[in-house]
Amino acid sequence: MSRPDAGAARPASPRRTGRRPGNPDTREAILNAARKAFAERGYDATPIRAVAAAAGVDPALVHHYFGAKEELFRAAMAIPVDPAELVPRVLAGGPAEVGERLVRTFLTVWDSPAGVAAVALLRSAVSNQWTARLLREFLTTQILRRVVAQLDLDPAEVPLRGALVATQIAGLAMMRYVIHLEPVASASPDTLAATIGPTLQRYLTGPLDAA
Amino acid sequence: MSRPDAGAARPASPRRTGRRPGNPDTREAILNAARKAFAERGYDATPIRAVAAAAGVDPALVHHYFGAKEELFRAAMAIPVDPAELVPRVLAGGPAEVGERLVRTFLTVWDSPAGVAAVALLRSAVSNQWTARLLREFLTTQILRRVVAQLDLDPAEVPLRGALVATQIAGLAMMRYVIHLEPVASASPDTLAATIGPTLQRYLTGPLDAA
Numbered sequence: 001m002s003r004p005d006a007g008a009a010r011p012a013s014p015r016r017t018g019r020r021p022g023n024p025d026t027r028e029a030i031l032n033a034a035r036k037a038f039a040e041r042g043y044d045a046t047p048i049r050a051v052a053a054a055a056g057v058d059p060a061l062v063h064h065y066f067g068a069k070e071e072l073f074r075a076a077m078a079i080p081v082d083p084a085e086l087v088p089r090v091l092a093g094g095p096a097e098v099g100e101r102l103v104r105t106f107l108t109v110w111d112s113p114a115g116v117a118a119v120a121l122l123r124s125a126v127s128n129q130w131t132a133r134l135l136r137e138f139l140t141t142q143i144l145r146r147v148v149a150q151l152d153l154d155p156a157e158v159p160l161r162g163a164l165v166a167t168q169i170a171g172l173a174m175m176r177y178v179i180h181l182e183p184v185a186s187a188s189p190d191t192l193a194a195t196i197g198p199t200l201q202r203y204l205t206g207p208l209d210a211a
Numbered sequence: 212m213s214r215p216d217a218g219a220a221r222p223a224s225p226r227r228t229g230r231r232p233g234n235p236d237t238r239e240a241i242l243n244a245a246r247k248a249f250a251e252r253g254y255d256a257t258p259i260r261a262v263a264a265a266a267g268v269d270p271a272l273v274h275h276y277f278g279a280k281e282e283l284f285r286a287a288m289a290i291p292v293d294p295a296e297l298v299p300r301v302l303a304g305g306p307a308e309v310g311e312r313l314v315r316t317f318l319t320v321w322d323s324p325a326g327v328a329a330v331a332l333l334r335s336a337v338s339n340q341w342t343a344r345l346l347r348e349f350l351t352t353q354i355l356r357r358v359v360a361q362l363d364l365d366p367a368e369v370p371l372r373g374a375l376v377a378t379q380i381a382g383l384a385m386m387r388y389v390i391h392l393e394p395v396a397s398a399s400p401d402t403l404a405a406t407i408g409p410t411l412q413r414y415l416t417g418p419l420d421a422a
Contacts, residue, residue, distance in 0.1 A: 122337070126333070126385070132391070164395065164406055164407065166395070167395060170385045171379050171380065171385065172382065180343070182370065183371050183374055184377070198413070199413070
């Protein structure tokens with residue numbers, strides 16, 4: 001079953017991403033360096049070359065293996081979905097029902113096989129300060145920043161709005177997938193969109209000091 | 212420093228609770244049996260005598276050490292506050308601003324020294340299925356049941372309303388005390404009461420399918 005150099009020197013086929021899997025040890029060293037840097041310095045303050053230096057490789061190799069910095073971040077956190085694809089789906093159709101769509105998109109991912117990895121990440125973030133910092137950076141820079149950037153909001157309110165959305169989404173994840181509190185644990189997406197959607201709608205676009 | 216029989220045979224003083232601390236091994240055996248029974252059978256389906264039988268003691272001794280079943284539950288979970296005292300505080304003044312008062316009461320407990328134990332319990336519930344079951348039973352039977360019982364709600368809606376409240380409160384706890392997502396992590400009680408209070412108000416007393 002040994003496959004020496006599996007994939008390492010294979011030319012990219014049209015069905016592949018175009019990035020070579022590379023040497024597993026080197027890949028893991030880069031991912032470890034990325035996790036450490038993103039957790040310690042934050043996503044914005046971490047250039048690819050700092051990750052490369054910490055891993056002892058050339059920056060071009062990091063780009064070669066993982067692509068852009070946001071893709072390196074996703075790989076470092078083993079995030080099974082691409083916010084750059086999901087967030088526009090939530091925002092498609094304008095701000096009017098963005099709360100409901102956010103709930104439905106969240107449930108589509110977490111109810112799917114990819115949700116297992118998401119639950120594992122949530123558990124890890126609660127028990128591990130480093131993962132918590134990574135998750136916080138991920139929420140802030142990859143999800144919330146994308147959502148609020150397109151909603152034409154007062155920039156001064158954006159951080160609070162984003163964090164409020166995160167409280168409701170994280171609590172939904174906790175109760176549905178970790179604590180299994182009924183009836184939320186087995187409620188339909190329609191029920192949760194109808195009940196929790198308006199909350200996210202208000203956090204994103206409504207007045208922040210009235211119901 | 213050895214204090215043989217410390218407290219074991221001391222008469223109760225007016226400043227004490229009136230319950231003797233008892234033999235530490237016996238107390239711990241009772242608490243272990245209670246945790247197991249409450250997690251496996253649920254709070255409602257667990258009589259004190261079942262806990263006593265599992266611990267190999269007389270039911271009277273369980274009452275003697277811990278009092279009523281709800282006090283045994285609190286002791287088993289090391290819950291630092293008494294829902295029987297807190298919940299009426301939230302409900303005092305009627306249903307009109309119960310959402311804001313719920314946020315403020317929650318923050319009073321979790322921002323206090325007792326909050327350390329609460330955060331530890333939350334962390335534990337995420338990583339341990341048994342603690343998760345205990346926390347679920349505690350939320351359902353000790354907190355939510357008390358809250359909704361006094362709000363004159365449609366009984367058919369009570370479980371969903373209670374669970375929705377739990378999602379928002381758990382997510383607030385996660386982001387403020389575990390993930391430390393700003394600005395929620397350091398927001399004032401006034402800000403959180405004004406922004407999250409209306410959400411809890413709607414989950415408790417509002418229509419469940421509109422903002």
